[in-house]
Structures are given as C-alpha cells and as structure tokens.
Amino acid sequence: MKFKIITKYVSCIAIAAMSASCGSSGDSDTLTNNDTSSVISTEETEKAEKVFSSIPSPIETTTLLQQAGAKYNANYLNPIDNVSKYSSITAKALNLGVYGSDLSFTSIFSQTQESMLYLRCTNTLATSLGISGAFDETTTSRIEANLENKDSLLAIISDSYWNSDTYLRENGQAGVSALIVAGGWIEGLYIATQIANSTKNEVIIKRIGEQKLSLDNLITLLHSYKKDNTGITDISNRLDELKTIYDGIFVAPPETTVSTDTAKSVTTVGNNSPIKLTPEQLKQITNKVAQIRNNVIH
C-alpha cells in the first residue's frame, strides 16, 4: 500500500515536472478568442462587480459530508494520473476545482498521504494556469508542516482558494475563477451522490437537495462570464440540464424566523420550507452529475 502511494506521489511529481517543462507553449495554443481569460468584456465585469453570488466552498461542502457521517473512499476521487490530460485553460480550471475539492475531502478525512498527492495535482494545474501564491511550494511547505493538524490544514486550503481567486480577479481572469468554483462544486456534488447511493444516508440526501439553491447561484455566476466563451458556455449548458431536474423539486417561499437568546447572545434563524428529494429525483441528479463530471475529468 505504502509503495502504491509513493508510486502515485512520484507519478504526480513527474507529471508536474513534465507540465512545467512544456507548459508555456501548450498554454499559448489554448489562448484563443474562445477561451476564458481574454473574453470578459468591461461591461460584463462592471455589471458583475457590485452584485455577487457565492456558493459554499469545497471545504464547507466536504465538512458537511463528514458531519453527516460519510466515510472516506478514494474511489470517489478523480485519479491523479488524469492531471496530464488537461491542456486547455477551461479543462485546467475546471479540474483545478475538482482536485481542490478532492484535496478538501482527503484533508477532512485526515488522509495525509493522499492529501499530498492531490496537493501536487492542484499545484500542477495552478502553476500551468499561471496562478501564483496559491497551491504553490509555500502552500506545500505549510501543509507538510501541519499534516497532523486538520484545522490548520483546512485554513491553509481556504487561504489557497482565496489566493487563487484574488490573483485571477486582479489579473482580469474572473471567468477562470468561476470555472474553478464550478469544478469544485460539481466534484462535491458527485462525491455526495456516490456516498448517498451507497449508504442511503438521509442527511446527505437532504444536503444534495439543498444544492438546488447553490446551483442557481453558480449558474448566475457562470452566466456573468459566458458571453463569447465556449468553455463557460459549455459547462453552463450542462449545468442548466441539471437545473431542469432540480427545478422539479418544489420549495415553498420561505418564511424566515429569527429568535435571539439574549442570555447567551445567540441568534438562530430558520424557515418553514425544507427541501426534500424523491428517490427518483436523487437517481436523476446522480446520473446527470456523474455525466457532467465524467465530461469534465476526461
């Protein structure tokens, strides 16, 4: 087992080295008018600037899965060997999100060796996208120094997400950041559906239903950057198909309640419109997200 992990580790480093050695020329080939970084118009950027939508990060999503009683299973993750397949900016960005989600999953379940493997893969793709200050050697060193401290690990991964998002926004590539977010969300939902179907865990099934809200936000985010961009348009169209299934889930307009325990200074908010999935809807979502994810990782 140990040898297998070391082999994977070396494999990923080798892939990283190969990517580094031939990265720049390959990247320039993919910087077409249809790719993400060069096509976000000023008008779209300005419109998107003041009103934002956000979706739960992979850290939060995988934390919820663990709290719901999920167990670690490496078979749910994108194999690290796939990292060499991604040549376009769109594929790299989506799979940086996918591997970032997998890294969150391995870290939350304290799979330290696997975490290092997935960190190398995120490092490879982030470097290839020209993102500095995130998932880089400094991050690797910090993670290596905190392998046994899960809280620190999660904080470092959160920092990396934020650093990559900041870097891309500062450099006029917010669309690439949106693709990373999309990849992470798709992988998180894929993992959740795999666990739900093998365990029938009611809490996880409920969490899958609740992704209806985040999916709407994600599609809004992608639509902000989809003009003249085949990469974003393609994933956005696929997610629209998933949204059609989610649209079949009835959710009553929420009536939010707020109560405050003044003695403890704690405010609690809730509403009366729980989201429930039927077995058929779960099956449809499972199949559709598997199809979308399969298209992303291959």
Added chain:
Amino acid sequence: MKNYLVTAIITISSMAFFSTAAIAQCNSSTFIKKKCIPKIQPFTQSGQIITNKLSSEQKTELKLTFSSGQDYRILICSEELLGDVSFRVRDVMGKIIFDSKDHDYPDFWDFKVISTQQFIVDVSVPPSDSPSSIPPTGCVSIIIGFKKSL
C-alpha cells in the same frame, strides 16, 4: 509645446500607475490577511471572500447559501476612511433579518442556521463628511466563516 506634451504624458502615466496600484491594493492579500482574516476566528473562513472598491454612498451585495446545523459569521471588513460601513442581511423574500445600524455598527454578525436557506448581504458606505469634492474610496470585503453548531 513639447514640454507640455511631456508633462501631460508623465501626468497621465502617473495617474494610470496610481489608479492600478489602488485597485491592486484593494484586492491585495495584505489588506485582507492583516485586517480581516484574524477577525473570522474561531470560525473557519469559507474560502470565498468578496472584495470590492467602494466610494461614499455606494453599495454592494452578496447572495449566498447558509446550511442547516452550522454557525456562521458574516464579517464586513472595510478601510477606516470609509466611516461606519453598515450591512444588513435579508432573506430572498426581502425580510430584514439583521441590520447593523440597529446594533451600533458592529463589523460582524454571528448566527445559527437551523434550516438551509439563502440570504442576501447588503453593504453600504455612508455619505462622506469630508469637505473634499473627491469622495473617499476604499476596500470593503465580505468574509464568511462557518463552524459546526454545538
């Protein structure tokens, strides 16, 4: 004439440089890391931080999902020159859940969520008291932290 041209080029170049520097500074990790991230503890920051450059009387909003069984902190981190930046939280039906103006302008709000729902966070910069005709402009970040409800 040549001197005027040179002066104009230098002036425009300087404006472009300082403008770019100001925008870059707004998103820089220094501002957020030093001024904001420490305030999110003991929560785990979610990794999604929205930073925007705002002037007097400008607003920004963020729509996001909060999951049941979690405690959250909404933290608004702004530069002092902007004054008492306020924020309010409303549900998708428009009901105001929290308004920082009613609580002496705290920069964060902690709450428990018992059923998953979406909220919209509105952030507003107050009118400027400055006699200058140029309104102050500064960075405003919205940061979300989460932890499991006990």
